[in-house]
Amino acid sequence: MSAFPTQAQIVIIGGGIIGASTAYHLGKLGFSDTVLIEKHKLTSGSTFHAAGLVGQLRSNAGITQLLGESVKLYRTLEEETGLATGWKMNGGLRLACNQERWTEVKRQATTARSFGLEMHLLTPKEAQELWPLMDISDVVGAAFLPTDGQANPSDITASLARGARMKGVTIHEDTLVTGLTVRNGRVTSVETSRGSIACEIVVNCAGQWAREIGAMAGVNVPLVSVEHQYMVTERIEGVTPNLPTLRDPDRLTYYKEEVGGLVMGGYEPNPIGWAADGIPEGFNFQLLPSNFDHFEPIMELALGRVPALETAGIKELINGPESFTPDGNFILGQAPELTGFYVGAGFNAFGIASGGGAGKALAEWIAGNGRPPYDLSPVDILRFGRNHQDVGWVRARTLEAYGKHYTIAWPHEEHASGRPLRRSPLYDRLKAQGAVFGEKLGWERPNWFAAEGEEARDIYTYGRPNWSGPVARENRAARSSLGILDQSSFAKFLLMGKDAEAALSYLSAADVSGPAGSVTYAPMLNERGGIECDVTVARLSPTSYYVIAGTGAATHDFDWIRRNISSALDAHLVDITSAYAVLTLIGPNSRKLLEKLTRDDVSNAGFPYASLREIRLAGAPVRALRLTYAGELGYELHLPTEFALTVYEALMAAGEEFAIANVGYRALETLRLEKGYWASGSDVGPDQTPFEAGLSWAVQLNSGRDFIGRAALEAKVGQPLKKRLAGFTVADPNVILLGRETIYRNGERMGWLSSAGVGPTVGLPIGHGYVRRAEGGLDDAFLLAGDYELEVAMERVPAKIHLGALYDPENERIFA
Template sequence: MTELPSSAKVVVIGGGIVGCSTAYHLGKMGWTDVLLLERDKLTSGSTWHAAGLVGQLRTSANITQLLGESVKLYKELEAETGLATGWKMNGGLRLACTPDRWIEVKRQATTARSFGLEMQLLTPKEAQGLWPLMTIDDVIGAAFLPTDGQANPSDIAQALAKGARQNGVTIREEVAVQDIEVENGRVRAVVTNLGRVECEKLVICAGLWSRELAKMAGVNVPLAPVQHQYIVTEQIEGVTRGLPTLRDPDRLTYYKEEVGGLVVGGYEPNPIAWGTADRLPKDFAFQLLEENWDHFTPTLELTLGRVPALETAGIKQLINGPESFTPDGNFILGEAPEVRGIFLGCGFNAFGIAAGGGAGMALAEWVAKGEPPYDLWPVDIRRFGANHHDTGWVRERTLEAYAKHYTMAWPSEEHESGRPLRRSPLYDRLKSRGAVFGEKLGWERPNWFAGEGDEPHDVYSFTKPNWIAAVAREHKACRERGALFDQTSFAKFLMVGKDSERALQWICANDVAKPVGSLTYTQMLNERGGIECDLTVVRIAEDQFTIITGTGFATHDFDWISRAIPADCDAHLVDVTSSRAVLSLFGPKARDVLAAVTSADLSNDAFPFGTAQTIGVAGAPTLALRVTYVGELGWELHVPTEFAATVFDALMAAGEPHGIAPAGYRAIETLRLEKSYRAWGAEIGPDHTPQMAGLGWAVKLKSNTPFLGREALVEKAAKPLPRLLTGFTVDDPGIVLLGRETIIRDGKRVGWLASGGFGHTVGKPIGYGYVRDPDGVDAAYVMSGSYELDVAGEIIPATPFLKALYDPTMARIKA
């Protein structure tokens, strides 16, 4: 019988590729008091039946870098451990068979170049030269990434396990975890069929079973098991060992070479979930599900049109294996917000082999150092929220994400399943006025308002989607008259307690030790000086502050703030999001409209910018914030939920003589781009300091007040900035900037756009990105260069700027 130690500094649950990789990297870092537990044998979950394609390119630079870490590891692992891995860098080929797909592929090639990968654009004939078995009658073009490849998943996992053992990690198979002990909000131990093991940290890498295991500790993991099928053929003439992997997204299929034959699979539009809503079989190991030829046949028929040789090829096996997928198609990493010391590495959406090496590296660093090696927000478990607790909702959204795996990735595309879920009290009123809603963290939010002759739904495009004219109308209304935005979905917290000021002075980079009624825009920094949160703090009492942050950051920011409160502070964080609706009234006529429904003095002297007051609005007690994210006069009105409808009706009625219009989030985006307001997760994040982002003015460095991240900023101040956030405009209004376009300075690639859009006041496309130079970047350096942008392979002249393009004194949009 396997004997277990009574304690370990770190316990890893799961002997698949991600668990083995995490253990391997912990061992490499000198963490030898690590115990990996596998309930059956190593690789017995989904690793052993994975297809093994290793692609690198994603829409995030850092996730692309993480997948590149996998490639680097797999190239060296066999030599290090003496175990074969089946790694081949045979490249990856992606086809485009429609004009829209060709635009998408060209944009992907630009993204690759932005991130340092040399993706080549090919003609159909050139693509066929790399993959002679395919027909190309319908192919418009293709992209080839030479550094992609394929591997044998089980062999890699076994090699990683051997490497972990060589570095002092203990691995025990046939050990089932039965319970997880939590004490005072921190993991204490795991209880197994062979005894109890105390641990300081626990890493759950149990694939399909991660949700159930985490639930033992009160941790929510939003993933759902989905059946995924592919065939393995007999040998086919013309299939060579060096044949690249092939993705044919217009036919929803992929191909890779396997012992002279092919592995052929796809992502069908009608996926099938596996298991019950809350429970999976405990004894499922090295097993497959029943072959479902009826379900796979449509996929197979699509492949025959691309690879005619499959019509006569022998089929060894149809593999039907369950894989864990997530509601947004991205995997899950990081420390659980509910319990300290529990980390997750799961939900890999059938690209766990591609991600395994890098994900294990990132998890190991997260465990060892308390933070990831770089910004991993797209896969951070804290991107999920209250809407991700229900297993039925998670499954429904996950099946939609699976079905979209190879469909067109349209700009601004919205999910449709599981909606509507979370609704503002104004939802029906907005809908009756033509609102077309998007969704974030389950909240229905008006993206734009359809007018006469508009189709009241999104029609996506890489050029001009159908909402462009509507958003321009809303943008114009805000700049010239006024607009009313429903921003009820904002995350809203209260910090309460006699030490609230002291706690926030430590956590916030800006000075919040101001009188009651003061409003402070601030970042919250990590120990490296990187921006972890970007939000507004309002002092509403001596011992009470309201904190307002973006909808999608509710879990992340609450977790970050609550963790950062000093232990000796009497300060407590409370989420009050659902108790308050938010109506934002902005525009030159905002004061006139608000004055019609309140007796409060709204003059600039009585109610200056950057302050907050509780006033009566149409009979409702309202916390009014004099603030803006669009660059116009205005107020953000926080109203108890039960008063929201009354206040909305009163404002719209008072605004009618002034031409006030309801407006949505897509107009907010175009307005904020003109005003150079930053967005966390786009232009700013944990890898960027305020100085790099042009936000040094919002940091209290001139005072002697200590705050989290201060020492790093002081140290960095003595060195040149490695990058500086810069805005760019393009003169041609027909150019579409979406983000990730390559920035070229004096003929050299120096970065990529983090965001892009159109400024309807200035009449130009606008983008923001970091200009990089290892020797240092400052304003003079930025403005002295000659710039171009690579937009889907087209080189476009661009003009840099560091100051906002728009201020309210400039000429208004002409009718």
């Protein structure tokens, strides 16, 4: 055994598959001064009892890409290291046993096609030919991914560890982390039972222990342990080595072949949390007592699918706790609390499927100085917020997410646990008026409003939902007269200091040097030229700016801005989200309403578009911004939280003359789709440049000013674009567009929809998506010359492309 190190460039904590994979990929990238430490033995946490299924398809392109990287690695790893991995590319089957599930599966198949994955729809009989042991009497159809498979978790981890050692990484087992030393905002050493290791970077891959490890350095890792059981049988006649993995979500179960028998497990709707008061000391290579009573409902469901289980011998019922997260996605990336502290944990029982790709992404993240290799925002630790600080809240939401693991993933479905948590001052008032709320980052936000006689709750479906009528009603109110929307959940930051302009000018591709009162859409780019932060900034004074970001981007955008302000500058960022409520007025009568309640000049000349005015409104100090995300005359009223209810009441009373209507976020979505505005996080993100997103107007390349991403954009000037954001409509109003539908041009697959919905004003389903072309580039002539179709649940429907707004393309209503 090599001598225990006293220093290293990188220390990885945790010797499960994620830690081993990260070590392997760091070694491949040349980071040989890397040490992996494991408190007991490799795989002794949850890896050794993982089921080992490897599926690839997810609803996000980046995560699907990551899972595909796992398969690529597992196919070659054994040859590289000489250690068996147990990898078999035997394919994966997914069953559907009712029409709604079949619709979900067909939409998943379309998503797979969008992302370039091979996926086939099968009849029940065709599925049975691949999996002869199953009863298909209730099966409607199935999907088959031939490149899915399974692996032996312990073997593949050992192979990764050998690969890491072959590249110079050292691994030390039986080494307990006892503390982390933090100085000047970063970890400088890892304290262990065998001594201290000075280091520059720490990677927390400690699985169920990751939250405890993070807490040692003041880092929040929102995960909890949940019991997860599966059964291992003796040999069963007819179970062959090449039997595909099988997922039967309507019966909550999954299956894989193992030594001629079956592994069968499931996701019960009433999960049992574990170790609420901490994981017991010495819990290594250990399982929990089998809970046959709790597993019995899963067993009964399985018997209906695989009758051979009735007579099969049972080797064991494994009850192994695993780490799960509040949204069912794993956690990667650099923690917002520290520099150089990375996390790879919370894999929700698909750590083996994710392991190869997650380790690769995390290693490249580290090599990129905190920048992920591609858009991984659904798993980025920066997606969490204040609501995730409380472990009780995290546990409640995580158990709900676990219980929904195999339920139908309904469009627009909301979680119910841990609510309400963060409420604007208007919450009770809006609820009394029929508001049906959604939740984002703990905030309660009005999605739509039920009128008298309408049921104020979401009824989920893959068809036309019950809120369609109310949302169309709200859309009409905003277009014809006046709507009001509570957007208090906006993230709001104050950037101040004598160098505030210099700091923001380097961060943003836009010109933010305008005078006090100017409002600028100011996209912030990464070094690849992708849109990292989709923000609006308003200049308050020569030394201060007001920065507005989306609710879900609160942690990410604050972290990005803070980290990219040079320490040599006098510029400081403060989160003031909770200090201000936001009431948004939408519609042609919005100015008339303001004129009834303020003596300040809100005329078009006195208060032009893209400007800010400090006004008095109904006795309250209001920071008013003339902006729109709906394509109508509109204003955002930002005001101290304690005035919110008073101002809302005044607006509603004075607005009766204009038939003012409450509108929700789902109506806002229809309004922005009709206007052709982009949606942050779906239409624009880190993998899309302003050129590709149609936002060239927001970039100031001719200023001579340096900003993050400038060099990448300059290199693209004059080069043909390989993807372009465009709008699409379908003539048939009965077609339901949800996003991820495949785009076909002249019969060739060329991309997918990034966001979609319906436009009540134009009376058409609407989608936005990137048309992609690897060779030859994309210009207007090419785009407009094609005949387009969208694949919706595996059926192609004719579509029309649009390169401009469907509603008010001349912007006459905005500037009225």
